[in-house]
Amino acid sequence: MKVRTSDIVFKAIEEKIFSGEWKSGTKITSEPQLAKELNVSRISVREAIEKMVALSILIKRQGEGTFVSDLSTSTYLNNLIPMLTLDKYDYMEILELRLVMDVESARLCAIRCSEDIIKELEEAYSEMLQYEGDMEKFTEKDLKFHMKIAEGTQNSLIIKINEMLRDILNYHQRGLYHTLGPVGGIKEHKFILDAIKNRDAELAGIFVKRHIERTIKELKDIQR
Structure with a gap:
């Protein structure tokens, strides 16, 4: 070329x-x-x-x-936005990305987040329960929960990357919940929330890892 x-x-x-x-x-x-x-x-x-x-x-x-x-580093990250929004990713690639990124984010959040972030996580979880039967709103609140975890890391790059991926993750989450349903996610988000509230970084990371690995397994089962 x-x-x-x-x-x-x-x-x-x-x-x-x-x-x-x-x-x-x-x-x-x-x-x-x-x-x-x-x-x-x-x-x-x-x-x-x-x-x-x-x-x-x-x-x-x-x-x-x-x-x-x-x-700043975010100047260069901004240049990735057109590529990220135009490319198409399958569910498994997104889940593998989250397996790498979200586990450490939960650990950092448990260590660093403010009490205000914990209150906002509780609010997002409460709203997930409220909209369990409405996939659009449920997905919105689920995404809010994960964005707040990213914010709680106090790491500007993690926050920026999550903001860049917001639309892709939103589309991905809607598809997942239409396929798998919200029940497993609700239970697992409670475990994640409690671990962060208790400032237990290792447990927060473990629960996020289990949440994503369970989703990957169920998705593979359906694809078979």
């Missing part, structure tokens, strides 16, 4: 940022100079810069030039 010249320029600029040569707030080299340094056309340089501006990696200031944005 032929590589576009603008993509080569993009990688070259990205390398200058990653290496620390161009730090946040730095005014980057002018387009003509970059074109000369990289031995490419100014059009290719302009295309690469415009793409990086669109991704919030660079910022243009009228009359001043182009500067490196105030970057």
Whole structure:
């Protein structure tokens, strides 16, 4: 597959940022100079810069030039959103992802979360019970429960990734509950909630692991 010249320029600029040569707030080299340094056309340089501006990696200031944005890891994670929302994942891949991510999130939440988060988890669980017969609302409250666990980790990357995956997880959860029903989930969420309330990190992780592994097993049984 032929590589576009603008993509080569993009990688070259990205390398200058990653290496620390161009730090946040730095005014980057002018387009003509970059074109000369990289031995490419100014059009290719302009295309690469415009793409990086669109991704919030660079910022243009009228009359001043182009500067490196105030970057954080979430800036780069934001760029994954189009891919994550356009790609299609089957249930098993989502469950395997959650098996990796949710278990440690529950452990961290039990250790770090505030009393306010515990109250919000209790509220979400209560609402799950209230809407047991309404799959749309039940799924919404189930997702709220898991998002609050992520928030309780106090880890900005875990929170950000869960926010990015929200729509995919929502679709996934609705499909699961229509297939498997909510009963097992209600029982298991109570165990998870109690473990977090008791600040028992190991037990919280174990109950989340059992919850997801049970779901995987039941789904495989149905698929057979």
